[in-house]
Amino acid sequence: MRTVIAGGHGKIALLLAELLTRRGDQVVSLIRNPAHAADVTAVGAEPAVLDLEHADAADLLATVRGSDAVVFAAGAGPGSTAERKYTVDRDGSVRLADTAERAGVRRFVQISTMGAGQPPTPGSDDIWAAYIDAKTQAEDDLRKRALDWTILRPGRLVDTAGTGLVTLAAPPVARGDISRADVAAVLAELLPATHTTGATLELVTGDTAINQAVAALADRTISDGAAPVAD
Template sequence: MRVVIAGGHGKIALLVQRHLTGRGDSAVGLIRNPQQAATLRAVGATPVICDLEHTDVADLAAHLDTADAVIFAAGAGPGSGAARKDTVDRAGAALLADAATRAGVRRYLLVSSMGVDDPPAAGTDDVWAAYLRAKRAAEDDLRGRDLAATVLRPGRLTDDPPTGRVTLTRHAGRGAISRADVAHVLVALLDEPGTAGATLELVDGPTPIADAIRAATT
C-alpha cells in the first residue's frame, strides 16, 4: 500500500508513517519545510516538498500518482491566526480531495476534531472558533464528494504511551486520546474499507483497536 500523508511532519503523521513503513508499506509525507525531510526519512517515509497553501491541484495530483490512499493530517498549527485555519485546515483538505479525485485515489482519511457539530459558543477564542469552523467545513466538503472517505475526530490529544484500547463511535463523549493510539487507529482504518462514509469520534476506552474498528463497520 502506498499512502500519502498531508502534514507529514506532524506528530500523528510521523507515527502513522513509522507504522506503515514498519509493516512494509510505502509512506509519502507532504511537507512545506525542506528542513523537515530528514525527520521523515528517519521513520522510513519519503518526504515530498509541497506547500498546500501555494500549490495547485495538478501539481498535488502528480504527487498522488499510484497512491492507494491519502490522509489529511495537516493543520496550521499553534501560533497561527484565524485566516490560516481556513487556508490550511479547510482549503488544504479540499485541495487534497480535488487532487485525489484527479489522481484516481478514492480512499481518504480526514483527521478532524471533536466539538465541530455545534457552532462555537459565545466567548470562544476567535482562533479556536475559526479552527472548529474550518474543520466542520472540511468535513462537509468531503461528504459531498465521490470518495471512500472516513472522518476521524480525536478527543484531547496527549503524548502518553499507547494503550491499544479505545472508544470509537459516532458520539464518544469528551475525553483524551494519545497521539500514538490515534496513529494506530488511522492505520487500522486504512485496512478497513467498510468504514468509508463514517464519521467517528475517538477517545480512550476499553475496546481493543481491532475490535473497535470492526464494530465501526456494522
C-alpha cells in the same frame, strides 16, 4: 499499499508513517519545510516538499497519482491566525480531496476534531471558533465527494504513551483525551477498513483494543448520525 500523508511532519503523521512503513507499506509525506525531510526519512517514509497552500497543482497531482490512499493530517497549528485555520485546515483538505478525485485515488481519511459539526462553545476565542468552523466546513466538503472517505474526530490530543485501548464510535462520544500514538494506530487500522467508508467517527481513550474497535464497526450501520458502535 501506497499512502500519501498531508501534514507529514506533524506528530500524528510521523507516528502513522512509522506504523505503515513497518508493516511494509509505502508512505509519501508532504512537508512544507525541506529541513524536516530527515525526520520523515527516519520513520521510513519518502518526503515530498509540497506546501498545500501554494504548491503547483500539477506537482501535487503527480505526487498523489498512483496511490491507494490519502490522509489529511495537516493543520495550521498552535499560534496560527484565524485566517490560516481556513487556508490550511479547510482549504488544504479541499485541495487534497480535489487532487485525489483527479488522480483517481478513492480512499481518503481526514483527521478532524471533536467539536466539529457543532457551533463553537459559547465564550470561545476567535481562533478556536475559526478552527472549529474550518474543520466543520472541511468535513462538509468531503461528505459531498465521490470518494471512499472516513472522518476521524479525536478528542483532546496528549503526548502520553499509547494504551491501545479506545472508544471509537459514531458521534456523539463523551469528550475525553486520546494520545497521539493511539490516534496514529487507529488511522493505520482504518486505512484498509473499507467498511468505515462514509463514516464520521469520534475517538477517545477507552476500554476496547484498537483492532477490535475498528472491526466492530462492521457490525452496525455507522453512517453519520448512527448510534455509537464501540466502547
